[in-house]
Amino acid sequence: MASNIEKQTLELLTKENERYRLERLGFFRDVREEAIALARQFPPKEGETFPEWKNRCLREFYRLKGFGTFCRKNILNPEFEAIAASQMRIHLRKLFETSVQTDTDKYLAPDNDTLSYSLEPGLFQEIYTANFSQMPAFGNTQEFDRYCRDLVRTNFPVPEPDIISGMKADKGFYWEKFYLKLKPLTAAFCYQMSRISGENNIHDIWSDTCISVNRAVVEQRLKEPVDAKAIISYSVGVLKNKNKEIARSRAKAPADIDTIQYKLSAEDEEKYFNNPVTKPENFPSQAGGLANYIDFSDTTSVQGYFIVILYNKEHPLHAELVKGYEDKVQRMFEHYIDGLSYEDIVAKHFGAKEGKEQIKECARVRQEIKRLKTSLYDRYRKMLEKYR
C-alpha cells in the first residue's frame, strides 16, 4: 500500500499531468512510477509547509527531467500550443472577474461574458508566434504558468478598435457572442412592443436582426467611426423597426407605436434577462454561456465538463442530462466508481442468479452501460448546442 507521501506526490504529478498533458506529450511514461521515485527522493523536510514542499519537489522534478529542453522541442507541437492557450484562459478568467467592465463588454458581450478578455484564436496565434518563437528557458511549469499570466496582463483587455476590426472582418468568435447578447434584447423588445414572447416566436426576429447587423458592419455601411455603442444602437434600431412592422400589419388603424414605453419592468428583466440555466449561482462555471468555460476545440475540456455535470447531482444541468436514465446511471456509477463487477451489480439489483442466466444478465448490464455512455454523451452534445 502506498505511503501518504507517495499519495501526495501522486496527486501533485497527476494534477501536473492533467494540466499540462505531460504523459501525452512524452515528458514521462508512467505517472505512478514517477510519483514513487519523487516521494523517495524528495520527502518533506521538518518544519516545511505543504506549499514549500510542493514547490521544492516539483522544481527538482522538472530540473532533473529537463523541462526547458522539452518545451523548446515542442514549440511547434499543436498540443503544446493548446496547453499555453488553456493556461492563458485561466488567467484571463481571473483578470476578467477582477476588472471593471469595459465599454465593449457593456454593449457587445452577453451577461457575465466578455469579448475584451477572450482569447480569440487569431489573437492567440499572434501572441504565441510573437512570444513563444524565442521561448525563454522555463525551469518548470510554475515559470511557464507565470509567463502565460504576464502575457495575459500585457495583452488584455483587447482594445475596442481591435474587436470592431475583428467584427468587420466577420470573425465568428466575436459575432457568436454578440448574437447571444441580442437574444434577451430581442425578447424584451418583442414583448414590450408586439406582445410576442417565447423562444420559438422570437427566433425569426432574432435571427433576422443578427443577419441585418452583421451585414451592416461587415459591409461597412455604418457611419465611421464605428464603435461598440454604434453597433448596439443600430441593432436596437433594427429591432424597433421589425416590431413596428409587426404592429402595423396587425392593426387596421396603426397605433401610435412611439408612445410605447421601452423601459423594462423588474419582472420582465427577471423573466427575459436572467436565464435560470446560466444564472451565476452554485457554480461560477455556470456564469455566462457554457462557451465561457468550455473550450470547444479541446476534447479534454468538453469531456471534463461532461463528467462534472454527470457526477455532481447538485449541478443545474445534471437532472436534464440524466432524465429517464437515473437507474442506469446509478448502475454505471457502481461499476466505474465503486468498482463493482457486472456479477456484483446483477446480484445487487436483480437477485442471485446462476449459470447461463447469470451470464446472460451480466451481458445485458454490460451492454446497458455501454449504450448509456453513448446516449448520455449524445444528449450532452445537444445540451451544449442549446446553452452555448
Add this chain to the structure above:
Amino acid sequence: MNGHIDIKTLSEYFLNKLTRDEETLVQEHISSCPECRKRLEAMRRLSQGIFGEDTGAADIRPVFTRIIRSAWTKAAAALIIVTGIGYFTYETVSNRNNIVEQTRIQNSRDIENEVFAIDTFDAEDSLYYQEKYGDDFLNSDSL
C-alpha cells in the same frame, strides 16, 4: 481550509480551472481528507471509465461511421472489388472472342460482295457500256 471542499471548487480543480495557489490549497486539504480525496477520485474514475480507453471515443462515434469503419465492411468491400475485377476480366476476354468472330464474318461477307459485284458487272452491265461507248468499248475490250 475547514470542513470539506465544496463541490464547485472540487469540480474546478478537476477541470484545471483553478490558479496555482488555489490548486495548492486543494492539494493540501485532500492530502489529509479521505472524504474529499474520494470524491475527486470518483470523478477521475468515472472519466477513466467513460473516456479512458481511447475506444471510448469510438463508442461515441455515429452509428454510420462505426459501420463504415468496421472490419466486416472492409471485408465486404474487398470481396466486391475482387468479384468486380473477375467479372470485368471474364467479360473482356469473352467480348474479345466475339469481336474476332464478328470481324471474321464481316470479312467473309465483304469478299462475297466483291465476288458478286464482279460477276454481275460482267453479266448485266456489258450491254449498257456497249450502248454508251459504242463498238469502241468492244474494240478496246477486244484489244
